[in-house]
Amino acid sequence: MKLIKLFCLSVLSLFFSRVAAQEFKLGKVSIAELEQKVHPKDSSAAAAILYKKGSSRIEYNQNDGFVTVTDVETRIKIYKKEGYDWATHEVWYYNNPNLSEKVSFNDAVTYNLVNGKIEKTKIKSEGMFDEVLNKFRGQKKITMPNVKEGSVIEFKYTIRSLARMIREWDFQTSIPVNYSEFTTYIPEYYTFNSQQKGYVFPKVTVEKNSKSIVLNSKERVSSGGFGGGVTKTEFSTDKIDYMETKTTYIAENFPAIKDEAFVNNIENYTSSVQYELSMVKFPNETIKSYSTDWNSVAKTIYDYDTFGPELNKTGYFEEDLKTVLAGKNTTDEKILAILNHVKSNIKWNKYTGYDCDLGVKKAYKEKTGNIGDINLMLTAMLRYAGLTANPVLVSTRANGIALFPNRTAFNYVITHVETPEGSVLLDASDKYSVPNVLPFRTLNWYGRLIRKDGTSEEVDLMPKKSSNDMVFMNYSIDAEGKVTGKTRRQCTDYNALITRDNMDGVVQEEYLEKLENENNKIEVSEYERKNEKDILLPMIETYTFSGNNLCEMIGGKIYVNPMLFLTNRENPFKQEVREYPVDFGFPFTDKYNITIKIPEGFMVETLPTPAVITMEDNIGTFKFNIVANGGTLQLVVSHQINEPIVSTEKYEMLKEYYKGMVAKETEKIVLKRI
């Protein structure tokens, strides 16, 4: 399945007709706005953005050169108490020696309707806060005074930045947006990439205007040669003309965005526009280009001191690696030996980032590092061992899908190795990750592989191989309905990774208690694990169990769900309407082989009938088969989902599939006395 279909990726479609921006002015709150009790299009809305108007302007300033000034004005209506959170706003800013930004809030006023008259309450300093977040960032916060149900609040803020950076503008949020307008003003010297995402898009207009900069300068000029002449100060005024591109985005009546279960990251579906600087060209200067497409993004990143050069350092590990590689001949052996070496020696400090934080050398020495430190080191070691290894830039699930080519689209890096059997992806930051089974956080659409020469290509990150969960179970039922049996559960790939993660750092007694409580309070004994540390092999758990409440005795008959505590009792898809795709993360197969011994003196009255449910496009199959053979029943069930991501059009089918599966699995065997 091609994931790209899920996103209405639009390349900027430009309307050259003039769309008249609506007239909004701070301070002109109407009685109608104050009187409104519910949002006309979304009666459940606790608040709404009546209008939000912003501009980011790159302008010249004689002291600092070109700087970015962002102005935002907002008017928000509060309908209900649950909307009071909208009375508080915060804007972060960079505050460090490399980049300092200034944020100021102004004209923050709350409007209420009191006896038919508009009452204004202005914010004062006590409602404004400046907070140091960390070494790099600060945050300004305001909280509006006198907010009640029905209030309208307004404020504006300005961000002044010495850098040419335009912040992302969201046209949607968790409440409805009636009107959102964003305008950028960019001088011809700068070229930005702008990209929009989401399910709904604003209208765009572009126009070009001529602008000029007036430079006042003074210069000491000597007349006459050899220093003998008169020196005087000359004042001059230069006027430089240039073209400025003005781009306006207008969004009207965009609905609130609401999170759903099984959604990768809701941010992926929020309507927004992002800008990234791609090129700088001043007259009589060479062109400086940044990322304009995925290839140049990759190249730019590769050229960072904290990326490419780190891959070339080898001295710090050479000695150790000789020992690690001793006696390792095949590619697979080498890959595993190196992966294990990095995993066991350098621990992840929980910071992401595609480039190095400490630097590979220091990270190696201190035995800890960020993702860049760890996986670039891994790549360098694999290259040192003679393998074709390359870094792959990744955007984690939490970071959202890397939709547009820019440097900030990625926040993570993994390693790709070419082997005669095909390509292998590695991540040394997770102790249970094995080749081609990466931590869940990285399973996010496509990554970008960068070769030594700086060229790059797309790499599919979504797992193709099905992760298995295979259960073999034997149990017998006695005449009182008590069940005793044995279970053997074998998990591979992602299921093994998840199981090992669940076991990690949990005392066995606690683990068993959880196992018992999550499975109809069975009593577990003779519990054993196989391959817990042998992570290349399937994870196997075996145990003996007994349970008093697994069968129901009704009118002298025994009713039992043949899968006992393994029965899927609930359809996880409860929503009536689905807005966004369902994301399972990886394809999987759950398989159950169950042998049931019925008690002496009983016979089968009814058995569930065999069933098969399949979904279109080979998305998934459920099979259920049960046969009786004397006092023994043999049950084989499989539930297989082949696509990690299922689109919204197929939601109804998926829901029906799960409904059918749950109905079949919850059908009971009825045993009666002979």
Added chain:
Amino acid sequence: MKSPFFALFFLLFSLISTAQKSDFSVLGIADSLKANADAVVRLDKMDIVITSQRSMNIKVQRVVTVFNGTGLSDIDAYQGYDKSTSVKSIEAIVYDAFGNEIKKVKRKDFKDQSAVSGSTLFSDNRVIFLEYTPVSYPFTVVYNSEIESSNTAFLPQWYFLGGYAVSIEKSVLNVTFPNNLGFKKKEFHFSGYTINKTLDTDTQVSYVATNILAQKSEDLSPSHRDLFPRIMMGLENFHLEGVDGTAKTWETFGKWYNEKILTGTTDLSEETKTKIKTLVGDEKDPIKKAKIIYDFVQKKSRYVNIAIGIGGWKPMLATDVDRLGYGDCKALSNYTKALLQAVDVPSYNTILYGDRYKSDIQSDFVSMQGNHMILAIPNGDNYTFLECTSQDDPFGYQGTFTDDRDVLVVKPDGGVIVRTKIYEDKGNSQLDKGVYAIDENGNFSGSISIISEGSQYSSKQRLESFQPTEKESYYKKYWDNINNLKLGKIAFSNDKENIRFTEDIQVSAISYASLSANKMIFAIDAFNQNTGNIKRIRNRKNPFQVQRGYLDTDEIEINLPTGFTIEFLPSNYELKGKFGEYKTEIIKKENNKLLYKRSMFVNKGKYSNKEYDEYRLFMEQIARNDNAKIILTKN
């Protein structure tokens, strides 16, 4: 001359090195301490030196061996600070399993950030903490810090055992104080632990505890405050943000709080006073006046917590709240008090622990306690308590956050300890009345009215503010026993006067009953199944408690499909015991109708660890009967 020097040097050197190795290597840790432990605290030592009423120095040394990722939280290498508390030094050294030093973390490598969390909008409190990525387990962190503070109102509370799944090799507390400040202490839950008071004079006190084994966290346990050994400490003469204070008796403490902290905070503008008087009109009854004012405050204000300087302890001025329309619990309580004053209704600031878990102000230990403030209005011999941070709570309702606990009511002539409202078990009720029908295909359709009162009201009241999608997922979870549930009309009525919340809901579901061959089978109790989800716990050690009792009563009419006859009907059932009473009854009516009656009463109570399994079985018994099935055969 040479040799003794060398010998001495060598001796010293070897002493130091072996001391280090033996101190911080994990080899010496007793197996008993390692059992069930994610971490072992080798040493937890606090030296508190109070030099005067306005000056206190605290040194902390913690040596913690961590065995796994969960144990990282036991390192506790952090220190909060603010304008009146400064961190003089802070450092940590990490040792590997053999006691070799692997990392030294200096102050500049600690993280330093704002201590703003959750509901706090802004605070000038900050925190310095250690962020360390373990390179292998086990490892040991030696943490040292020293702070100095001018606030002596809150002496640290000393826990010999800080949490679950951690064991303590040695825990030491040393306190030094001038003999004229009225130092006091109180010991809690020492029995069963090896804790020695090694010093107890009029200027010094010391405790040493050794070998406290790791404990497991178990459901329904009392909070660690009520289980673990701890010491409360306080000064009769203390200092808080520039103000000297006294806490000899609740009376003097209350007076001090009134005079030094509250005085001058309840002024209001004449305009507001006039407005409030007009609002109250001719009403004479103080409680009715209070109701009008409470409603006014609820509509006007919202909860915003800003903790700056003494603002952390002193309420914002009532005039500010009046203008801004927001504040924290102190500010909003105080504002309500000011408005009540304007119409001559007395009311008192009330300090308590706000928590679902009932926690008392320690009545025999006069000191700054509590984490929340409400308002008490005298009402006959009792008080009516107002939760001023809520925009929804009915007047005088105490739900589950402030009910049934000892609180400090600060009256102008001194503080008094009072018990807040106790909601009787049987008053915490849910009354279900409904009807459902099953058609010949096993499909379900029905409607129900659910009336909740008492403490059950508080869990239902919030439904009103839910978004449609939240309502949908709430009911789908509430009735997770009904697969394929579809919700029809949902209507609520919130009777704040009588504190009664009613839900009227229509539901349907396809294939509620399972059909096999010519039989139909389904659980008769569709609307109120107790899942009996009481965990099985191996070797339970802690006592357990049911904090609030409740009574559920159901009366459901069931319309069976035509063309079927009843093959099996669950029999009537009754269960009585120390935990409560449960009863179900099914009455056959004409026209294929059944009437299902159920009542379940659970009383509040405190029980021993031995009784836990009995309780679990009691609840499971109920769950099983709630899931009793009816079988129909097709004619």
